[in-house]
Each structure stands twice: as C-alpha cells, then as structure tokens.
Amino acid sequence: MTESAAKSYAAALLPGTLPAGPNAWLNRLRAAALERANALAVPTTRDEDWRFTDLSPLYKTAYQPATFPTEMPREAIERLFVPEATSRLVYVDGHYVPEMSMTGDDGISVGTVVDSVRGAPGIAEGHIARLVGVEQDPFAAVNTAYLQHGAVVAVPRDHQASRPVQLLFVSTQPERASYPRVLVVVERGAELSFIEDYVSLAGGAYFVNGVTEIAVGENASVRHVRVQRDSEQSFHIATCGVSLARDARYASQNICFGARISRLSHNVRQEGEGTDCKLDGLALVAGRQLADTHSSIDHAQPNGRSRQLHKCIVDGAAHAVFNGRIVVRRGAQRTDSAQSSRNLLLTGKAHVDTKPQLEILADDVKCAHGATVGQLDPDHVFYLRSRGLSEAAARNLLTYAFAAEIVDRIPIASLRERLEELVTRRTQAKV
C-alpha cells in the first residue's frame, strides 16, 4: 500500500466533525485524538511491529460506525451473561445498552465515560488515555476520537470485590465498525476480577477497534479474562495497556478464537517495586484466520516478577503470530521473568511466526524464555491408541489438553466451563 493510501485510511474511518459532548475535557481529548488520527498512517507490513500481519484486507473497506440496532436480540445476549457477575455493562455494536446492563450493590463503581461514574467522580478524566496514548497509534487515536460511552470500572481503596464484573461487547451488524473502550481503575489494596467478552451474533465482516486501560494501585490485585469470539470474517484490533504500582498483582487470560484478522497489543508496565504479572494466552484458529498477539512486559522497577505462557493451536491454513517482548530497565534489579511460547500446528498449511524477545539492561536478574513449534507427539498418540482410543479421538484429546492448560486457569467457573465446551467443539477434527 502506498504511503498516501495508508495515511488516508485512518481519516476515512473518522467523522468530519465531532458533535460536542457535555464534558469539556472529553471534547478536548477527542479533538486532539482526531487530529492525530488524521495525521498518522496506518501500519503496513513494512513496519517491524506489523511484519507478519498484513492488514490490506481491512484497508479495502472504510467501515463506518454502526447505528443503534433497531432490533435487539435480547435472548441471545442474555445467554451470554455470566451468572456470577453482579455488575454488567452491555454494548451492542459499540452502543451502550443501559436496560440490559446492571450495577450491583457490591461497592464497585461502574458507569460510562461520559456520565460521571457514581461514587468515583473524576476517575475517567484522571485516567483515560494515560496508558494507551494516541500519539503514535492510529487505531487508538481513532478509538479515542469516537470515545463517548466507554465502560469505566472503579474499585475504591481496600475494597475486595467478591463477584466479577462482566463487560460484554456484542456485534450484530455486518459492514460496520465499533469502538469499544474500557477503563479499569483499582485503588490501593483493592481486588477485582473482570471479564471482557467480544461476541458476534450475526456474523459477517465488521471491524472492532478496541482500547482497554487498566491501572492497578499499590498492593491491589486484578484478574482479567479477555475472550474474543468475533465472526470469522471480521477484523479485531485492540490495545490493552496496564500499569502496576508498587506490590500490585495482575493476572490475565486472553482467549482468542475469532476474527479473520485479529491483533491484540498487550502492554504491561511495572511502575512500582515488587509487582507480579501473569499473562496467559491461547489462540485457537482455523481456516484462513490470522491471530496476532503482541505483548510487552516492561520491568522498570526492582524486584518485579512476571510469568507468561502463550499457546497457539493452528488448524487449516491459518496463521498465528506471537511477539513477546520483555524489557528489564537499568536498575530493575532482582527481576525474575519467564516466558514461554508454545505452538501446535495441526496441518501442513498452518503457519506460525513467533518471536520471544528479551531486552535486559540490569545484571542481577533471572530471565528465561523458550519457544517450541511442532505437531502432536506421535508417542502420545500411540499411548492413547494402545488404551483403545481411535486415532482421531486420541488427537482430539491431546489437542484439547494442550488448550486446557490455559482455559483451566480462568478463575470464573461458569465462563471456564463454557470455554471448555467451545474448545472441545473447536478441537474435534472430523472423524
């Protein structure tokens, strides 16, 4: 793609003018984002960060924002509810649906960016666009230009939320774009589990461009489950920025099944000492899908710890990309970091590009990473066959087991069971 074409794509996604909202700070932020989005070129495979992910199929269509759906598929949406959650925000085609959302009486403040969040005034203004900036990233800039009803979850100091919060993003209209936005602020000593769930109900080609920001306060803990099951013709591009204050803990499971082309940039910055970060990922793709996960764990302070396990199961002629960057800054002594990228190729046409990456500028550290790419171990298949399983059943079982290692780590039981089922369905090869 030529440079001028790359430049104009972001602009083509944008409205000419922004309707002024009630919040002056938000209007200013959106105007600045609009300006950046108009100035920035969208990435091509010539950019190192996008080398393996060719977005030209996306660039063929400048998807326009979806309108509020005329018919709400209520029942289908309700089936996606996680029963454990007492707070829930539902977005359909990027639009907030208050009548399907609920705010539990569990001490967590849940609301949207434009309305002041009950119990936590000023929280959006103080935190939004801080962890995912608009300066360099054209997709984040476009998302921010459209920012209005983004989800805000705030947990006050020392409050331990016992029930998870569910953020549900449903797509029902093909040929349209939506801009989900999430801000999570967990204050000192507080705890939160939340689910970010992206689902397609009608299929078709559409574009989801999301931004999530998570600020974890001192000695606070966040468990984050992200599930992406968009339609196999859709495009899903998202950035998730996380900051960890002193002694903060963050654990996430990122499960990716859907989209023709998906990309998640997951960036964690350890801003205080003694933080702990766990990133788990599973990409299960088939057909002609492409799943790209870029993660970055930035150890900027001493005594940090991180663990990462990313797994890809690639079927059909699909393509998985993983780029895991671990940075240990000067002075971040006694950092302990381990990263593993494991990839299973099920067919001869499946293909994977993985790049675990270490950048270390401190000497008293323990860092290791590993990567493997291969197929199912014939010995394992043979063992199961010797126990009377058919070849297909043995292979299915082993593939399921490979995926289950990640799914089993999801702390919310009902969601875990549903995903186990989904994984089972997706790993059953035709017998």
Add this chain to the structure above:
Amino acid sequence: MSNTALQNLIDQPYKHGFVTDIESETTPKGLSEETIRLISRKKNEPEWLLEFRLTAYRHWLTMAEPKWPNVTYPKIDFQDISYYSAPKPKKKLASMDDVDPELRRTFEKLGVPLHEQKVLAGVAVDVIFDSVSVTTTYKKKLAEVGVIFCSISEAVHDHPDLVRRYLGSVVPTSDNFYAALNSAVFTDGSFCYIPKGVHCPMELSTYFRINTQDSGQFERTLIVAEEGSHVSYLEGCTAPQFDTNQLHAAVVELVALDNAEIKYSTVQNWYAGDENGRGGIYNFVTKRGLCKGVASKISWTQVETGSAITWKYPSCVLLGDDSVGEFYSVALTNHMQQADTGTKMIHVGRNTRSRIISKGISAGKSNNSYRGLVKIGPKADRARNFSQCDSMLIGDACGAHTFPYIQVQNNGATVEHEASTSKIGEDQLFYFAQRGIGPEEAVSMIINGFVKEVFTQLPMEFAVEATKLLGLKLEGSVG
C-alpha cells in the same frame, strides 16, 4: 565481589596495537564507477568481474543503510574511505625470505607461524596484509590432492570458470547494503576449492590484519566443497590501535555439494575502541553457507571479542535434503562495544537439521544482542531445530538482548528455542572460595565453563588461541 575485580579482569588494554611502517599504495579516498574501474584495472581483472562489480555498485546506489540492528554509530561517509590499499609490489616472492622483514616482524609479534612453525603447526596460511595476498604457503602440498587454496585475485586468473560459477551465488550482489558495497569494491580474499571426495589434509587458515589507517577492508571469501569432500577453515583477525573508525565489510560464501562438509571457524579480536568508545573497527559482515547437496553440512563457529561494532549473522541455507547447519558462537563485549550477532537457519529441504548455541557475555557499558532467524519452509518436512542462547551480564551498566525470529510453515517440523540470562552468583563465588579458589580464578573458571560448549567445537589450534584470548581479556585481576 567484586564488580571492580571483574572489571579489572576485562579491562585489558589491546595487546596487538602497533602500526607496521610499510609503504603502501593507497588510492585516493572516495567511491565512484571510476574507483571501481581503477581497482579492477590494477588487479588486471577480466571484463565479467568488472561487470559484476559495476552491477553491484549501481544496485548499492539505490539501497539505504540498514537501521534495524540494535547498534548506534555516527553516519559513515562512504566517500571518506580509500577503497584500495596494497603493499608496494617489490618482486615476485620465491621463498619466505623474500617477504618484507618489517612485515615478517609484525606477524611474529602476532605469533603467526609463518616460518618453520608452520610445518610444526601443520597450517597453510594465506596471509592477507591489508588487501593483497602476500604469500601463500603449502600450496604444493594441497595441490597434490587437488585442493585449490589461493587468494581470490589469483583464482580469478587461474580458475576463472569456478570463480565465475560460484561468486555471488550464495550472497547475490543485491543481497544487502554492505554485501553490495563489498561486491563492488572487494580487493582480495581467499578462494578454496575441495575436489570430489577429498578430505582436506590440513586445516586451512587465513590471517587477516587491517593495517593502513582509514582503509576499509572488503575481503571476499569463497569456499566450494565438491561432493563428499571435507574442509575445515580457520579465520582469525587482529588489528592495530587507531583512533578513527575503520569499516570492515567482508562477504564469505560457502557452497557444500552432496555429502560435503565445511567447518568454518573464526576468532575475531579487532581493535574495539578505547574505554570511551573512541575508535575501533566497524565489523559489518555477510557470511552465508549454502548446503546445496543432499546430506551436506556447514558448521559455523565464532569467537567474537573485538570490534567497536559487530554486525554479522553467519547463516545456513539448508537446500539439500538431510542437510545440516550448525552455529556455535561466543560474543564478549566490554566498555562501549556493541554486538548484534546471531544466525539464520533457512530450512528448505526435507529432514534438514540445525543447531544454534550462542553465548553472550556483556561487561562495562556494552550492548550484546542475539538476533536469529529459524525459518522452516513449507516443503521442509521433518525439519528439526534446536536453539539455545544464553547471556551473562557483568556489571549493571551493560545490556543483553535476544531477538529470535521463528517462522514455521510446516507442521512436520520441530523447533525449540530457549534462552536465559544470568550473572555470576555470589553463591557460586562463595563455593569456589570455600574450596580455596580466589574470585579472579573462579570468575575465569565460570566463564570458561559458560562458553565450553562452543569452545569444544573449535579446532585444536583455535581452541588454544581462543582460551588465551578470553584469558587475555580477563587477565589482570590477580593481585
């Protein structure tokens, strides 16, 4: 401990820093088609080689300097380099006694066994002094079994068909910025041809030495191993201490045909610049081996301790079925040195195997990066790769980085990569101390243990030299 003690260990001044006072014939600075024609004329080259150079030069003009390596340096002015420098021709050398005594003394200081030692050492040395091959020893003995080992300029005249057939066949003139530059202006280098079924009776060795200030060296090495042959090739480098940076952009091409085996070993100890990063060699090298035949094998072993900037990726293209590629590397950086080095293993054929063992040691304010690519093509059924990249950090101002690219397009392949970073632990030193071994000796033993896997791959003579070299860099802590 004793980061100070460690620092003393590695702060050894460069021991090979002296300038040989020899008259050399140097072209004026600058690069143009005219310079290239001049080089070609001076070397009395055939028309096709001039064409080869000009094609490369014209392509080079369209290329941009690569920016992706994890290194920083001031912009190089390619017009401020003299591209040809030859010791003044005296007369045709009949025997070793005719070699310039000044030159001989230089090599003696470096410990090159050019005299009787060469018999004892059993090494044929093709000495490159700046850009022109001065003398070639053992030619006769090699000729008996049909091995051709000479400078590339001689080969152009004596074996034009072979050179023409293989030159640029592994590293095309348009391959990358520095390879294109080398193809345009290379002045000399080694050529080696092992005929069918011959097991080369001795280790072949070239001693490179950059001498004239401001003259970049552009060597070109071409090794061809015919069916079923075997050769082990050694390359060693030292350079005198200069203050301005010198550019070195060599190209090495290896071709292994059916069942042939090439083992290429390097010990690189060029001037690395002083503690503040002034001076030192820029070592931008393209090395690539082509396993063209079935069951062929190419093995790279390198010990990189010198140069201000090292930027090289000895690679293997595993084209033939059942072929094998290996890469063993130790890279030591200190002070302001920067190294961005690694390998590429491109699996094309079936049942191809590759193994990568890389050990990086960073000290001072240096930066040491491993950058590697393992690529399994769609037809490379049952391909196998194992990579291990370990880093050791000494002091808190240095950096160690790992950038492994793994691209797999075949589900029958098995690829494994692991990397770790560590420092010398207090408990390790304590263990040594309670056995009565002081910290300096302990550090040296730990480092020797760390790199052992690579050093055992070196040929005997080189293993000695390499151990000495690390010792040299680490010596001085005692007392």
